[in-house]
Amino acid sequence: MVKSRRVHLVLTDDNKSWIIEKMAARIAEYAPQYGFDVTVGETENADADINHWMSYAFANVPHNTPATMLITHLDDPYKVGLVKDELTSGVDVGIALSSHTCDMLVAAAVEEEALAFVVPGHDFAATPRRIVIGLTTRLYADGRKREFMLVDLARSMRLDGFRFEIFGLGWEDVIPKLEQAGAEVAYWPGTDDYRGDYVEMMSRVPGFDYYVYLGRDEGSLGTLDALAAGVKTIVTPQGFHVDLPGGITHPVWSQDDLETVFREIAAEAERRAASVAGLSWAAYAEGHAIVWHAILDGRKGEIAELLAAHRGAGVREIKPIGEARAVMLWRLLSPRRILSKLGHIPLLKPVRAWVKRR
Secondary structure, eight states: OOOOEEEEEEOOGGGTTSHHHHHHHHHHHHGGGGTEEEEEESSOOTTSSEEEESOGGGOOSOOSSOEEEEEOOOOSHHHHHHHHHHTTTTOOEEEESOHHHHHHHHHTTOOGGGEEEOOOOOOSOOOOOOEEEEEEOOOOTTOTTOTHHHHHHHHHSOOTTEEEEEESTTOTTTHHHHHHTTOEEEEEOOOSOHHHHHHHHHHHGGGOSEEEEOOOSSOOHHHHHHHHTTOEEEEOSOGGGGGSTTOOSEEOOSHHHHHHHHHHHHHHHHHHHHTTTTOOHHHHHHHHHHHHHHHHTTOGGGHHHHHHHHHTSOOOOOOOOTTHHHHHGGGGGOHHHHHHHHHTSGGGHHHHHHHHHO
16 A cells, blocks of 8 residues: 655645635645645644645745645736745745746746646535526417427427526416426516516516517517616517617527527536536645655656646646736835735744734
């Protein structure tokens, strides 16, 4: 059995109780799966195989073990300078949250081999809400509102990602078809008080993601209400709809048009969720473990390739961002930035700590 290595996470008081502490907790939770026993403390642990500073801001101290540090929030030249100094005076690798930060540091003449990035994870606590489709249409026996298109839509695709909010009489036969396809439906057929019904309807319209009207009978006044509320529209390009500049988000005329729009809308939401589907905290901890193992095994020069394989991507070419530092130069004269810089000078750290206790 391979013996676990020991990593110590240095979490100072300044970084507790918010995001950085959460990130430390997630690394501590998952890193053992990747060959590291984890401890957490406010100062470096000389008995650990490697120390990882949860903020570069406090890593400018003598190092008795191999060391890495988290790099984030580089928004002035003083901070960039501090990172550069640390990476040439004891810290083996700076682990950023993004490729962009690595690019910026390379542009500031930081050695590429001293940089890595691991995109942060998330808790999968937020789940997609259903896309809200609003209809404010009364149906008629002759089918003039072409509600059959929604029935055919329900036959052709799953609607699990959608919620239909329907106002108006006559939808009782359509609603079960939508629900059978996985849609959620809220229905307000109306009462004898049409003024009160209108107030209720208008309170709901701003919550629509899309307003739908399929009739070819001049247009829907509901389209006007939806646009006034800033709601996107899926409506027929006819009647006064065509006289509303920019008012038609998705024109639909045929059944194929409607199905194409709904599939695109569903796919767009799925693409957004898929963009972070692989960003677990376990993957974040594994990325750090890859860096630590490489350092301890004398393979520091292979880190970029190893992390690229971990991300499932080719080795990324770092492209310097020439203007990145120029954007921050005006902050050189900021009194707060100057004080912060002075506070991180090793000889002045006791003074900084004393001021904080006051």
